[in-house]
Amino acid sequence: MRNDYGYIDIHAHILPEVDDGAKSIDETRAMLRMAYDQGVRTIIATPHADSDSDKDTSYLLHQLTLVREEAFKIDNNFQIYLGNEIYYENGCLTKLKQGKIFTMAESRYVLVEFHPQESYNIMYEGMRNFILEGYIPIIAHIERYGCLRKKENRIQELIELGCYMQVNAKSLSGGLFDFESAYLRKLVVKGLVHIIATDCHNNTFRPPVIEECVKKLLKCVDEEKIKCLLFDNPKKILEDQYI
Numbered sequence: 001m002r003n004d005y006g007y008i009d010i011h012a013h014i015l016p017e018v019d020d021g022a023k024s025i026d027e028t029r030a031m032l033r034m035a036y037d038q039g040v041r042t043i044i045a046t047p048h049a050d051s052d053s054d055k056d057t058s059y060l061l062h063q064l065t066l067v068r069e070e071a072f073k074i075d076n077n078f079q080i081y082l083g084n085e086i087y088y089e090n091g092c093l094t095k096l097k098q099g100k101i102f103t104m105a106e107s108r109y110v111l112v113e114f115h116p117q118e119s120y121n122i123m124y125e126g127m128r129n130f131i132l133e134g135y136i137p138i139i140a141h142i143e144r145y146g147c148l149r150k151k152e153n154r155i156q157e158l159i160e161l162g163c164y165m166q167v168n169a170k171s172l173s174g175g176l177f178d179f180e181s182a183y184l185r186k187l188v189v190k191g192l193v194h195i196i197a198t199d200c201h202n203n204t205f206r207p208p209v210i211e212e213c214v215k216k217l218l219k220c221v222d223e224e225k226i227k228c229l230l231f232d233n234p235k236k237i238l239e240d241q242y243i
């Protein structure tokens with residue numbers, strides 16, 4: 001598939017020595033190269049923000065500078081922005097309002113993940129509270145939550161509330177007999193997925209991979225839809241526009 005616009009990856013643990021993502025700047029460099037070779041031209045770095053995170057915002061900004069320098073060496077148009085992947089727990093909204101957690105590239109969008117067994121009521125109420133405070137939630141890797149599995153009415157309800165749905169590229173890359181993956185592709189076809197991202201953590205077993213996902217998706221949606229999921233919608237996040 002032709003990709004002259006450059007994918008935008010909005011979920012990446014690419015900052016070195018920050019969370020369970022890149023362990024060194026060397027690993028970051030390798031991940032940047034892999035992402036670039038697959039057509040990624042913009043990344044929002046999203047280190048985990050949870051009660052165990054001990055890195056403050058100034059440290060994250062410092063690490064961001066290092067990653068930007070590495071990206072610049074690959075291509076001076078390779079852009080890196082900062083966000084966080086917020087683990088939903090007591091106090092996370094307060095920390096966000098206090099500026100201790102980053103929104104996505106200084107927009108109103110926030111990337112939020114939940115415990116895989118979180119109840120739907122808590123998820124819904126939590127997202128409602130974020131929205132009431134003026135944030136626009138993107139629910140990270142929706143394929144992971146038991147309360148949303150095969151519950152399209154709930155996904156629809158969260159979308160109507162004002163949330164956006166992100167699925168990991170890897171989860172969409174399974175073959176015909178990977179029923180979970182085939183089901184997720186159906187969600188894409190039904191318009192219940194807004195963004196695809198890599199959620200890359202390293203250059204080995206959780207690398208930035210997109211190509212296989214695109215190949216599989218092309219069997220059920222057109223190129224325009226793929227562009228929407230990997231470029232148009234992510235671009236709206238960067239521009240702080242509603243998707």
Ligand SMILES: [Fe+2]
Nearest residue numbers: 011013085199
């Ligand atoms: Fe993540």
